Amino acid sequence: MLVAFGSAKGAPGVTTTARVMASVWPAEVVLVDADPAGGDVSLLARTPDRTALDPERGLLSLAADARRGLVQGGVGEHLQQIEGGLDVLCGVSTPEQMTGIASVWPALAGELATVRGTDVIVDCGRVAASSPVLPVALSADVLVLVARPRLESFAHLRERLRWLAHLQDTTARVPAVGVVLVADDRDKRSLSDLGQLLAHERLPATVLGQVALDEKAADVVAGRLERPIVRSLLVRSVRQLVEPVAALAASRGAVRRPA
Ligand SMILES: Nc1ncnc2c1ncn2[C@@H]1O[C@H](COP(=O)(O)OP(=O)(O)OP(=O)(O)O)[C@@H](O)[C@H]1O
Numbered sequence: 321m322l323v324a325f326g327s328a329k330g331a332p333g334v335t336t337t338a339r340v341m342a343s344v345w346p347a348e349v350v351l352v353d354a355d356p357a358g359g360d361v362s363l364l365a366r367t368p369d370r371t372a373l374d375p376e377r378g379l380l381s382l383a384a385d386a387r388r389g390l391v392q393g394g395v396g397e398h399l400q401q402i403e404g405g406l407d408v409l410c411g412v413s414t415p416e417q418m419t420g421i422a423s424v425w426p427a428l429a430g431e432l433a434t435v436r437g438t439d440v441i442v443d444c445g446r447v448a449a450s451s452p453v454l455p456v457a458l459s460a461d462v463l464v465l466v467a468r469p470r471l472e473s474f475a476h477l478r479e480r481l482r483w484l485a486h487l488q489d490t491t492a493r494v495p496a497v498g499v500v501l502v503a504d505d506r507d508k509r510s511l512s513d514l515g516q517l518l519a520h521e522r523l524p525a526t527v528l529g530q531v532a533l534d535e536k537a538a539d540v541v542a543g544r545l546e547r548p549i550v551r552s553l554l555v556r557s558v559r560q561l562v563e564p565v566a567a568l569a570a571s572r573g574a575v576r577r578p579a
């Protein structure tokens with residue numbers, strides 16, 4: 321199962337949500353940092369020995385293999401383990417590096433969609449026609465867009481969903497699309513406002529739920545703070561999203577158009 325996370329605009333919490341989701345995913349999973357603007361995981365995460373990750377080992381080394389046609393060996397040798405035991409495929413350091421490997425993304429997308437024995441969660445950063453990692457977002461089983469309950473965030477989200485709906489009409493393979501809101505736990509209205517907006521505009525996306533706004537826990541995820549977060553609002557809220565995300569991914573057959 322390939323689960324892609326992305327945003328329409330801004331920095332709503334894609335990396336944080338994807339990382340927490342990977343850490344609570346109930347099956348074998350690999351986290352891929354594919355943000356074209358430059359990955360954050362290799363900067364923020366540490367190995368189990370608390371040393372820095374090797375930024376050359378990950379997407380860059382996998383792309384080099386892909387160019388030489390060697391990718392059939394799988395992604396395994398390009399993964400690094402981070403504290404907590406999660407296996408990650410580190411991203412690029414600069415947008416220019418991502419442009420440099422743009423030509424292999426269609427091949428890598430196929431590879432990531434069919435990794436044996438593990439699910440794959442990918443941080444795609446901003447999702448747009450110009451994104452080099454669009455082939456990954458589109459070959460996912462589910463694309464989860466992360467948004468905040470703000471006027472401009474909803475407006476940009478709506479535009480992304482219109483564009484995705486258009487792609488669904490014109491492209492053979494499209495993922496099921498879901499939306500999660502990063503919002504205050506006490507905010508009980510925004511999610512239904514969003515649902516109404518999508519229904520009113522007949523946008524083909526499923527509102528999956530809410531990720532709790534939890535600054536302290538988000539700081540821990542980003543390595544700015546140390547404390548246990550297993551029982552934090554953030555982790556508990558993301559845990560509750562696992563089932564709806566997996567269910568939407570499993571429904572992908574229903575929205576896949578004939579090739
Ligand atoms: N659930 C949350 N509660 C509180 N703060 C959060 C939450 N999720 C993310 N943040 C904070 O918001 C900021 C952006 O988060 P993050 O890097 O995850 O977003 P992003 O969408 O991946 O951004 P970018 O587009 O820059 O990659 C960070 O400071 C992060 O700690």
Ligand SMILES: [Mg+2]
Pocket residue numbers: 334335336355360443445
């Ligand atoms: Mg990010």
